Amino acid sequence: MTKLLPAFDKLLAARAGKAKGHVWLVGAGPGDAELLTVKALRLISSAEVVVYDRLVSEEILALIPSAALCIDVGKQPGSHAMAQTQINQLLVELAAAGQQVIRLKGGDPFIFGRGGEEMLALKEAGIACNIVPGITAATGCAAATGIPLTHRGLAQSVRFITGHGQQGLPQLEWQSLRDPRQTLVFYMGLTWCEALSENLRTAGRRANTPVAIIERGTRSDQRVITTTLKQLAETAARERPQSPALLIVGDVVALYDATSTFTPSASKAAIDCAEMPLSVIR
């Protein structure tokens, strides 16, 4: 890592010298700051202007230099603090004014993150933009719970699906989701979990298919609730999981072991390097 960083520094310095206004669409991952990419960490820790949203964890926001201008465009579930068109406009204006803008988004910018829309708005305005991928909630939550999304003999493929459409329940081709050997991961699926469960069972998914609800995955207060497709709505009503939460549906969920060490705090204890990345950089 120490050998790599000077190379990153050189690369970024060369880019910064050339760029006038520029936007970096940066994936912040699911919450655990140690899951940031080296590139994201480097950009965040030298940021001058950061535009961030609700899913970016406190732990990651704390890495932004105190002198940086931070703009919260946070969206609460169901009510948008700032409309997407306004966010696009803000990014364009900041970059047009010559700023190097870090647009920090939860997870990966291109997975249900509307990063594509921001990229296109910037392109239309002639603003240079680069994308830094992040660990998406599905893979972060899978790792933090020990639920493999694919597994020989159990799941040969995985689908990332939005559980929330523009008008509520998403218009999905339910029949295409019936294969028992395909793991389904629903983002934003809590609100409509009853309808999701019904539609999947009507399409042919077994009523006893295991389901995991992962609340605040990878964060120190992560909670995992397991249930079945049939009991999903009842479980959600009883346990009241809070956003952000993800649904994993499929036989791989049976591999979840609540007594295992796949917890965010355990993985941190195992690699005791919370201060390491920044001290290396500084």
Ligand code: SAH
């Ligand atoms: N771009 C993001 C997804 C944004 S959509 C990504 O790649 O992860 C927002 C949804 O992501 C939430 O409603 C929730 O379903 C999921 N999500 C994001 N972070 C999460 C986390 N830490 N734990 C569980 N689900 C999460």
